[in-house]
Amino acid sequence: MMLKLSDADHKLVTDAVTRAEQSSDGEIVTIVADKSDSYNDVGLHYAVLAMLLVPAVLAILPQSVINDGMGLFLGWDETLTRGVLMAFLFVKLAAVFLIVRYALAYMPLRMALTPGSTKSRRVRRRAVEMFRASAERRTQGRVGVLLYLSLMEHRAEIVADEAIHSKVEPDVWGDAMAVLIENVKGGRPGQGMAKAVEQIGLVLAQHLPKTSADTNELPDRLIEL
Structure with missing residues (x-):
C-alpha cells in the first residue's frame, strides 16, 4: 500500500x-x-540474470528431454542440428528476458526485489x-x-x-x-x-x-x- x-x-x-x-x-x-x-537497472539486471540461467539449465538436461521439448514445439523429435539448437536457445533467451523484464515493470515487485x-x-x-x-x-x-x-x-x-x-x-x-x-x-x-x-x-x-x-x-x- x-x-x-x-x-x-x-x-x-x-x-x-x-x-x-x-x-x-x-x-x-x-x-x-x-x-x-526508478530502479530500472535493477529490473534489467534480474532479466539478464534470468536469461543467463537458461543455458545453464539446458546444459544439465538430458539430451532426450531437449529432443522431446523440440518435438513438442516443432513437431519432430530427430536429433538436433547445431543451427536448430542455437535458434531454439536464442528464442528461449529472448522469451525469458522479456518475461522477467515486463514482470518487473510492476513497481512494488521491483522494489521488493531491490x-x-x-x-x-x-x-x-x-x-x-x-x-x-x-x-x-x-x-x-x-x-x-x-x-x-x-x-x-x-x-x-x-x-x-x-x-x-x-x-x-x-x-x-x-x-x-x-x-x-x-x-x-x-x-x-x-x-x-x-x-x-x-x-x-x-x-x-x-x-x-x-x-x-x-x-x-x-x-x-x-x-x-
Whole structure:
C-alpha cells in the first residue's frame, strides 16, 4: 500500500518545524518523496540474470528431454542440428528476458526485489541532492538541516549544513530516525515526520540555541515531491 500524506499531515509537520525553530538558530527543511529512484537497472539486471540461467539449465538436461521439448514445439523429435539448437536457445533467451523484464515493470515487485543496501545508497544520494538544492549554504550561519523521507523505500536521511555537522555526530540523530521509521512502517508518515522534527529540534537547541540575531531563512512547510 502506497503511503500518502494528508493536509492534516502537512499542517502537523509544518507546526512541528515552527515550534522546533523557536528554540534554536537552526533551520529545518522537511521533504517527502514517493521514491528516490526508478530502479530500472535493477529490473534489467534480474532479466539478464534470468536469461543467463537458461543455458545453464539446458546444459544439465538430458539430451532426450531437449529432443522431446523440440518435438513438442516443432513437431519432430530427430536429433538436433547445431543451427536448430542455437535458434531454439536464442528464442528461449529472448522469451525469458522479456518475461522477467515486463514482470518487473510492476513497481512494488521491483522494489521488493531491490537489495536493501541499494535502496539505502540511492535514498542517501537523493537526500544529498535535495539538501544541496534546498538548504546547503542558504542560511547566513550555515545552520540548515534537511529531514528527507522516501516512502516506498521506508528510508529516511538527515543531512546537516556545516555549522551543525561540525558540532553534531551523525549518531546523535538516531532517536529522530528511529521514531520516524517506526511511524512510517505503522502507516503514519505525517506523525513520524513531526516527531522526528521534535527530536531534531532538541538537538539543535542544545548545540545552536536561539539568539536575538536569528531570522527564519528557510520555509517551514513540508515539501512533498
